[in-house]
Amino acid sequence: MDIQQEDFVDVAEKALALGCQVPTGLALLPRNFESAISREELLHESEAPTVRILWRRAGLVETPIEPEGERFPQISEESFEEWVGPTIFVSGALMSQNPAVFSLALGVIANYLTDWFKGIPMGRGEARLDVVVEAGKTRYRRLHYEGPVEGLQELAAIAREVGSNEPEGD
Amino acid sequence: MNQRVTEFLDEFRNTVAECRRFCYAARAREFQAESIATLETLALDIADLKAEMVELQDEDVANCMLGLSLAAKALSCELRMWVALKDDDAALAWDFLAEAQSCASNAIRAHRISDHLGRYVERLEVLERLLFPPISFTSLGMVIQESHCSICGAQYGDCDHVKGEVYMGEMCVQEITRADLAEISIVQRPANKRARVTTIGEGGAQRDLLTWRLVPPSQNEGSTTGL
Numbered sequence: 001m002d003i004q005q006e007d008f009v010d011v012a013e014k015a016l017a018l019g020c021q022v023p024t025g026l027a028l029l030p031r032n033f034e035s036a037i038s039r040e041e042l043l044h045e046s047e048a049p050t051v052r053i054l055w056r057r058a059g060l061v062e063t064p065i066e067p068e069g070e071r072f073p074q075i076s077e078e079s080f081e082e083w084v085g086p087t088i089f090v091s092g093a094l095m096s097q098n099p100a101v102f103s104l105a106l107g108v109i110a111n112y113l114t115d116w117f118k119g120i121p122m123g124r125g126e127a128r129l130d131v132v133v134e135a136g137k138t139r140y141r142r143l144h145y146e147g148p149v150e151g152l153q154e155l156a157a158i159a160r161e162v163g164s165n166e167p168e169g170d
Numbered sequence: 171m172n173q174r175v176t177e178f179l180d181e182f183r184n185t186v187a188e189c190r191r192f193c194y195a196a197r198a199r200e201f202q203a204e205s206i207a208t209l210e211t212l213a214l215d216i217a218d219l220k221a222e223m224v225e226l227q228d229e230d231v232a233n234c235m236l237g238l239s240l241a242a243k244a245l246s247c248e249l250r251m252w253v254a255l256k257d258d259d260a261a262l263a264w265d266f267l268a269e270a271q272s273c274a275s276n277a278i279r280a281h282r283i284s285d286h287l288g289r290y291v292e293r294l295e296v297l298e299r300l301l302f303p304p305i306s307f308t309s310l311g312m313v314i315q316e317s318h319c320s321i322c323g324a325q326y327g328d329c330d331h332v333k334g335e336v337y338m339g340e341m342c343v344q345e346i347t348r349a350d351l352a353e354i355s356i357v358q359r360p361a362n363k364r365a366r367v368t369t370i371g372e373g374g375a376q377r378d379l380l381t382w383r384l385v386p387p388s389q390n391e392g393s394t395t396g397l
Contacts (some may be wrong), residue, residue, distance in 0.1 A: 022318065046314060049327025049344075057330055074314040078361035116334050119275025121291045 001147030001159060008132050008140040020065040025094045026105055027063050029087040030072055046076035048086040049115050056076045058108045083113055085129030092134035095163030106156045113149045133163045177278055182238055186190050190327055199256050202249045209246040213239055220339045232339030237278050237281030244273035260380040264302060268363035280336050306367040307360035316348035324326055
């Protein structure tokens with residue numbers, strides 16, 4: 001299991017610059033959100049619709065960045081043993097007021113992947129996804145996860161810690 | 171489960187056990203061919219029972235029948251692989267092995283009745299390593315513009331069906347209906363093992379990477395298959 005952390009672009013500012021909606025709770029960010037210059041370039045991971053269905057079925061509310069009625073294309077690079085998930089955004093407000101929502105969001109993905117990887121021999125199935133956490137008014141951190149499904153709960157714990165660790169001055 | 175289903179499960183287990191006896195290189199080709207025919211008949215019986223269960227809206231048994239049909243198909247594909255190897259058709263044998271692996275994995279996903287197939291999946295992987303040389307695979311990267319749910323036909327993501335889950339005996343698939351090719355890459359662990367590099371150039375000729383034979387120019391029109 002491997003979790004790496006790094007700073008991420010100001011999500012609210014970037015969303016506005018791209019003509020997208022500013023996410024206020026739980027959201028999915030396109031793979032190239034940081035580097036895109038225009039909205040037309042934005043590409044979700046191919047698993048983004050699947051995650052949205054899982055969240056919807058679990059009663060989780062997403063605040064999508066897509067303008068009303070718009071869909072971003074998805075990039076698909078299929079692999080037998082690796083599930084590449086979308087980038088999950090979680091706002092500071094959600095993380096501080098209702099952290100259980102984020103745990104549930106990762107939990108429903110973990111449950112789905114447990115079944116998805118059932119046919120993979122010798123427990124080789126791995127998940128790869130990013131979580132972007134709002135860690136202050138204009139400070140965002142990206143957590144990159146690669147590892148077994150069981151490690152997603154640890155990712156949730158680290159994300160909560162990052163989200164509650166606002167630096168002074170913010 | 172009702173009496174009829176229970177009896178059918180017994181019949182399924184007996185038939186599969188009988189056919190598995192021929193999943194070895196040493197077994198005679200005619201018995202392997204006979205077993206393939208037996209499994210085809212079994213598949214028809216499973217399909218009939220599944221249709222009945224769908225009619226009765228018995229989702230668990232319908233899903234169970236999907237698991238059984240995939241398990242039977244996996245076994246049939248393994249037998250076809252052995253036959254193809256005896257017929258000196260390595261490419262066909264590879265395709266059947268890849269199909270057997272895919273069916274066995276999907277059988278496990280389809281219903282808990284196939285949970286025990288984990289060891290069979292491992293056996294197929296061992297066969298892959300023992301019977302075939304190392305293979306380079308190709309993988310398509312694409313930008314999906316439009317895709318649909320195979321269960322209800324809605325735009326994928328708009329309905330509540332999730333790919334890989336089973337609904338009334340059918341596994342949900344995201345059917346890609348419009349996409350742009352982004353890249354083709356060489357990978358070690360592909361989603362589709364039939365997409366492989368088949369030949370390499372050698373002094374103006376092409377060599378088959380499975381058999382190591384030089385490919386006659388008439389058959390030498392591409393270097394990948396299964397894309």
